[in-house]
Amino acid sequence: MTMTTTTELKRIIIEPVTRVEGHGKVSLLLDAQNKVKQARLHIVEFRGFERFVQGRPYWETPVLVQRLCGICPVSHHLCAAKAMDMVIGVDADQLTPVGEKMRRLMHYGQTLQSHALHFFHLASPDLLFGFDADPQIRNVLGVAAKFPDLAVRAVLLRRYGQEVIKFTAGKKIHGTGAVPGGINKNLSVAERDELKKELPKILEWSVGGLELCKKFTREHLAELADFGSFPSNHLSIVRKDGAMDLYDGNLRAIDSEGKRIIDGVAPKDYLSVIREEVRPWSYMKFPFLKDLGPEKGWYRVGPLARLNTCDFIDTPLAEKERQEFTALTKGKPNNITMAYHWARLIEMLHAVEKIQLLLDDPDLQADNLTAQGTFRGEGVGILEAPRGTLFHHYRVDKNDQVTMANLIVSTTNNNEPMNLAVRKVAEQFFDGRAVTEGLLNRIEVAIRAYDPCLSCATHAMGQMPLVVEAFDEAGRVVSRAVKS
Amino acid sequence: MAKPKVATASLAGCFGCHMSILDIDERILKLAELVEFHKSPINDIKKFSERCLVGLIEGGCANDENVHVLQDFRKNCDVLISLGDCATMGGLPAMRNHVPLEECLAEAYLNGPTVHNPTKQIPNDPEIPLLLNKVYPLHEVVKIDLHLPGCPPPADAIWEVLVALLNNKPIDLKYGLLRYD
Numbered sequence: 001m002t003m004t005t006t007t008e009l010k011r012i013i014i015e016p017v018t019r020v021e022g023h024g025k026v027s028l029l030l031d032a033q034n035k036v037k038q039a040r041l042h043i044v045e046f047r048g049f050e051r052f053v054q055g056r057p058y059w060e061t062p063v064l065v066q067r068l069c070g071i072c073p074v075s076h077h078l079c080a081a082k083a084m085d086m087v088i089g090v091d092a093d094q095l096t097p098v099g100e101k102m103r104r105l106m107h108y109g110q111t112l113q114s115h116a117l118h119f120f121h122l123a124s125p126d127l128l129f130g131f132d133a134d135p136q137i138r139n140v141l142g143v144a145a146k147f148p149d150l151a152v153r154a155v156l157l158r159r160y161g162q163e164v165i166k167f168t169a170g171k172k173i174h175g176t177g178a179v180p181g182g183i184n185k186n187l188s189v190a191e192r193d194e195l196k197k198e199l200p201k202i203l204e205w206s207v208g209g210l211e212l213c214k215k216f217t218r219e220h221l222a223e224l225a226d227f228g229s230f231p232s233n234h235l236s237i238v239r240k241d242g243a244m245d246l247y248d249g250n251l252r253a254i255d256s257e258g259k260r261i262i263d264g265v266a267p268k269d270y271l272s273v274i275r276e277e278v279r280p281w282s283y284m285k286f287p288f289l290k291d292l293g294p295e296k297g298w299y300r301v302g303p304l305a306r307l308n309t310c311d312f313i314d315t316p317l318a319e320k321e322r323q324e325f326t327a328l329t330k331g332k333p334n335n336i337t338m339a340y341h342w343a344r345l346i347e348m349l350h351a352v353e354k355i356q357l358l359l360d361d362p363d364l365q366a367d368n369l370t371a372q373g374t375f376r377g378e379g380v381g382i383l384e385a386p387r388g389t390l391f392h393h394y395r396v397d398k399n400d401q402v403t404m405a406n407l408i409v410s411t412t413n414n415n416e417p418m419n420l421a422v423r424k425v426a427e428q429f430f431d432g433r434a435v436t437e438g439l440l441n442r443i444e445v446a447i448r449a450y451d452p453c454l455s456c457a458t459h460a461m462g463q464m465p466l467v468v469e470a471f472d473e474a475g476r477v478v479s480r481a482v483k484s
Numbered sequence: 485m486a487k488p489k490v491a492t493a494s495l496a497g498c499f500g501c502h503m504s505i506l507d508i509d510e511r512i513l514k515l516a517e518l519v520e521f522h523k524s525p526i527n528d529i530k531k532f533s534e535r536c537l538v539g540l541i542e543g544g545c546a547n548d549e550n551v552h553v554l555q556d557f558r559k560n561c562d563v564l565i566s567l568g569d570c571a572t573m574g575g576l577p578a579m580r581n582h583v584p585l586e587e588c589l590a591e592a593y594l595n596g597p598t599v600h601n602p603t604k605q606i607p608n609d610p611e612i613p614l615l616l617n618k619v620y621p622l623h624e625v626v627k628i629d630l631h632l633p634g635c636p637p638p639a640d641a642i643w644e645v646l647v648a649l650l651n652n653k654p655i656d657l658k659y660g661l662l663r664y665d
């Protein structure tokens with residue numbers, strides 16, 4: 001049932017508690033005919049970063065804020081650094097070449113490790129074993145037992161991404177590479193050569209992973225096209241010339257037919273286009289395009305959205321793959337939820353190609369690490385994290401203390417779409433009576449396509465512990481199943 | 485003999501400590517030979533059905549559900565390890581401890597510049613767990629047998645500790661593996 005509105009705070013004490021749930025929870029609301037009327041994915045964690053960062057010195061934020069998420073820490077690290085560049089008066093085009101390129105290298109390393117982790121460790125069991133497979137083997141160790149070669153490649157692909165991060169940020173998880181105005185180290189020749197050595201294998205395996213995913217999608221297209229799919233708007237940043245750019249650019253949003261809704265909106269102007277709705281049943285807010293309102297303005301972000309919004313990709317192998325991808329929908333935006341995986345692996349290949357280009361660039365050995373500007377006191381950073389558009393906005397006072405922080409994390413941008421995907425799957429597979437194992441698996445598969453890094457909002461990895469409940473009109477539980 | 489079992493959980497953490505477990509890279513396949521992974525977010529096992537030798541917990545306790553999971557781990561694991569700074573000290577989430585919780589919620593759901601909240605509601609549904617007034621390190625809630633510091637602890641440290649425990653050897657971490665960043 002819809003909960004009554006209240007601004008009252010909860011009673012907050014430590015006491016023995018009586019219910020344990022996983023981090024993700026879904027409830028289905030039924031109408032009088034036992035049809036699904038509403039589906040909700042509840043996000044159950046809250047950190048309070050926006051408030052407790054107030055009073056901290058601004059230069060601390062890039063290292064603090066990444067601790068929101070250990071799966072994509074580099075994204076938060078760089079996004080905060082970009083915002084702080086602006087705070088100290090350094091515009092994106094004023095970074096030194098080594099400053100920008102080291103950050104990009106770090107970012108592409110992150111994209112590689114995150115996409116590899118998601119596809120191989122988390123999603124591939126669904127594809128390799130099927131949606132109805134025994135949950136006991138539907139995990140990464142099940143993949144390792146049945147497809148050992150694939151598992152080893154998966155581990156090594158991810159490791160390579162982590163190595164790139166280590167050499168650029170000083171540490172695989174929660175490094176310190178980016179500072180306001182630039183970076184704190186360049187890439188030594190020895191580090192460069194070590195990374196270059198392994199690159200040919202990494203490129204080959206990325207292509208292999210993409211082939212695997214493409215083959216699966218094409219073979220199951222009839223089943224997948226409708227699975228949890230719906231038309232939607234799509235949002236990302238793109239480079240000024242329309243190229244996909246994961247590190248820097250202006251906001252562009254298109255509708256489900258490809259018509260542009262917004263374009264060329266600079267990061268500093270994000271407030272003129274984005275709002276987030278609060279709903280009482282989730283700690284995660286619901287972003288939307290301001291002019292369209294909460295009903296019509298929600299959008300998707302992440303690999304699928306980026307493939308849809310960009311005009312082209314500026315690396316040859318990934319661009320060829322993009323053309324093949326868009327041919328599937330005859331150049332119109334692809335609205336198939338399960339196509340996220342395919343899009344994700346095209347981006348992984350793009351990240352590897354970018355790493356290759358950067359490693360050949362002598363700028364990475366330059367010494368002018370940071371740029372200086374005139375203090376402005378406010379900054380917005382936007383980049384494309386592995387899971388989608390990430391926004392960081394800060395205000396800083398004359399004592400260098402943060403006075404305001406506003407973060408819209410990637411997964412939050414996909415809140416409405418994930419809820420809708422769950423609803424679609426429920427409408428399709430719920431028989432009106434019992435929540436079955438098959439329905440449960442499928443709901444998970446649909447949520448997982450979005451690669452929700454609920455760590456930023458909460459977290460989930462692998463098989464998310466999931467509870468699905470169906471309510472009748474009077475709010476009584478009709479059926480309940482727990483993923484176990 | 486049945487393989488010893490290892491369970492893991494992420495409470496109020498960022499998943500970075502779990503990422504650090506994965507950073508043992510190829511050794512994860514070796515580990516899968518030595519132990520059986522029981523309840524963990526990387527597989528599908530949700531409830532304890534057998535006793536575990538080791539429980540690795542990342543993150544402190546920020547809500548009632550965290551407390552419940554932690555108590556469940558204590559009951560079912562022989563050796564319970566606080567993995568990382570959030571688990572041992574509260575870490576970054578505990579930075580909210582010096583601010584009233586009301587203010588944290590107000591900032592996120594009422595005051596933020598992008599917030600659209602005409603009815604001024606703060607998430608408060610029975611479906612979402614109760615927040616604790618403070619974020620607590622694990623040892624303030626249950627007895628913890630081992631503390632492994634770091635944000636996250638290095639993959640090699642996690643590996644060394646697991647190997648020592650599995651072989652019933654004393655844990656002797658080399659200088660450099662114990663770190664606090």
Ligand code: SF4
Pocket residue numbers: 067070173174496497498499500501542543567568569570571575576634635636637
């Ligand atoms: S200790 Fe660090 S890496 Fe581990 S959960 Fe906490 S913030 Fe994340």
